[in-house]
Amino acid sequence: TQSTRPQRLLGAVQKKATRGNPRSVIQTIDQFCRQREWAMNVGDEKGCILDSVVTETNPTTVLELGTYCGYSTVRIASLLPPQARLITLEFNPDFARIARQVITWAGVQDKVELVEGASGDLIPKMKAQFGVNTFDLVFLDHWKDRYLPDTKLMEECGLLKKGSILLADNVICPGTPDYLEYVRNSPRYQSQYFKSHLEYTKVEDGLEKSVFLG
Numbered sequence: 001t002q003s004t005r006p007q008r009l010l011g012a013v014q015k016k017a018t019r020g021n022p023r024s025v026i027q028t029i030d031q032f033c034r035q036r037e038w039a040m041n042v043g044d045e046k047g048c049i050l051d052s053v054v055t056e057t058n059p060t061t062v063l064e065l066g067t068y069c070g071y072s073t074v075r076i077a078s079l080l081p082p083q084a085r086l087i088t089l090e091f092n093p094d095f096a097r098i099a100r101q102v103i104t105w106a107g108v109q110d111k112v113e114l115v116e117g118a119s120g121d122l123i124p125k126m127k128a129q130f131g132v133n134t135f136d137l138v139f140l141d142h143w144k145d146r147y148l149p150d151t152k153l154m155e156e157c158g159l160l161k162k163g164s165i166l167l168a169d170n171v172i173c174p175g176t177p178d179y180l181e182y183v184r185n186s187p188r189y190q191s192q193y194f195k196s197h198l199e200y201t202k203v204e205d206g207l208e209k210s211v212f213l214g
């Protein structure tokens with residue numbers, strides 16, 4: 001039977017990346033996506049912007065919406081201080097299965113909790129079921145039409161505090177127009193656009209960083 005692209009990406013990681021070395025896992029995936037097959041990881045260019053936002057935020061509790069193969073999960077987790085934790089939500093069980101193996105290969109599994117399910121169902125359970133108070137940083141990289149409803153849901157569930165950072169991928173390509181309009185016009189957010197390119201291409205894309213003002 002035919003392998004899937006995530007399975008081939010995992011194969012490259014297990015063949016070429018050094019176990020326990022997150023940077024080598026990231027480098028291997030980027031090389032695979034440039035030389036073999038494009039995949040919808042945040043990628044190296046936008047990944048550097050993600051790294052700088054993570055390090056300047058120095059978060060203890062991070063939420064990632066959309067794990068895919070775990071590329072950004074590994075990127076973020078590798079920058080977290082020892083006690084910090086990252087909860088990542090993935091709807092697709094096939095992606096989740098691959099991501100768990102990428103995360104373990106990178107050796108960051110102790111900082112990461114991967115939860116399978118729909119973000120709209122899981123966000124209201126964060127406090128009671130996952131012991132979360134508020135998130136210092138949220139990385140939005142899942143279905144583009146879920147960015148806005150899930151942001152409103154996080155507000156309603158009291159998961160954001162004054163100073164919480166939302167960092168959204170793909171605000172230009174594929175685009176999240178309703179989300180952008182909301183965070184750029186709402187008095188409850190201070191937003192900033194980081195111009196970049198769609199992963200592994202010359203197409204314009206970017207990250208939107210929005211600070212929740214409370």
Ligand SMILES: Cn1cnc(CNC(=O)c2cc(-c3ccc(F)cc3)cc(O)c2O)c1
Nearest residue numbers: 040041042066141142143144169170173174
């Ligand atoms: C199926 N699925 C499970 N999770 C998701 C959420 N992610 C995306 O949809 C996504 C899509 C693209 C993209 C795809 C085709 C294209 F031509 C241009 C861009 C890039 C990204 O960085 C993404 O995050 C989709």
Ligand SMILES: [Mg+2]
Nearest residue numbers: 042141169170
């Ligand atoms: Mg993306």
